[in-house]
Amino acid sequence: MKKILLTLIIALVTMSISAQTVSKRTAEFNLEKKVAIQGYDPVAYFKQGKALKGKKELIATYEGVTYQFSSVANKDLFVKNAASYEPQYGGWCAYAMGSSGEKVEINPETFKIIDGKLFLFYNAFFNNTLKSWNKDEVSLKAKADANWKKILK
Structure with a gap:
């Protein structure tokens, strides 16, 4: 009986966490x-x-x-x-996520694959952020990773 109750509790907690994850992802x-x-x-x-x-x-x-x-x-x-x-940073511009932590629209045709991951970038009005990203990729990627983790909390 205790095993059944414990299994039920674990299942309910897992379902609750999963629902929170889905909700957060669709919001962000x-x-x-x-x-x-x-x-x-x-x-x-x-x-x-x-x-x-x-x-x-x-x-x-x-x-x-x-x-x-x-x-x-x-x-x-x-x-x-x-x-x-899946694209990194919820499909937002990787450069903006790294430089300012902002969620900025992308041009889906401006992208880069880095270490088997998809990164998307804003590219309009003579502003191709992929070019800026390439100038400081290591630093921007580290900042973008940290900023995205804060958003998904």
Whole structure:
């Protein structure tokens, strides 16, 4: 009886933490019309080496965040290992996250893969933040990592 009660308590706590995580992610991630990366396929950055627009009928949701895919194969890869394809910093501009801790919109076609992770950048009005990022990547990445952890608390 004690084992059953303990198992139930652990299950309830786990479900509560999971619900909090989903809620926090959907509140803090860069979601346009409830879709991440403005509908671009997160797997395409890695497998095709470029930004490809996803299709509305090819979707998958990971911890409350919905992604679109350009192909069934990319969707299947994502479903098998979603965490490895998600953009860093909730899909916000990596440079802004590092330089000021702000959540700034991105241009989904301006990206960089670093150590197997996807980083997205703002690029408009003669301001390509990827260029600025490249000048001080190590420092900006460390600051962005710390700033994003504060946001997700």
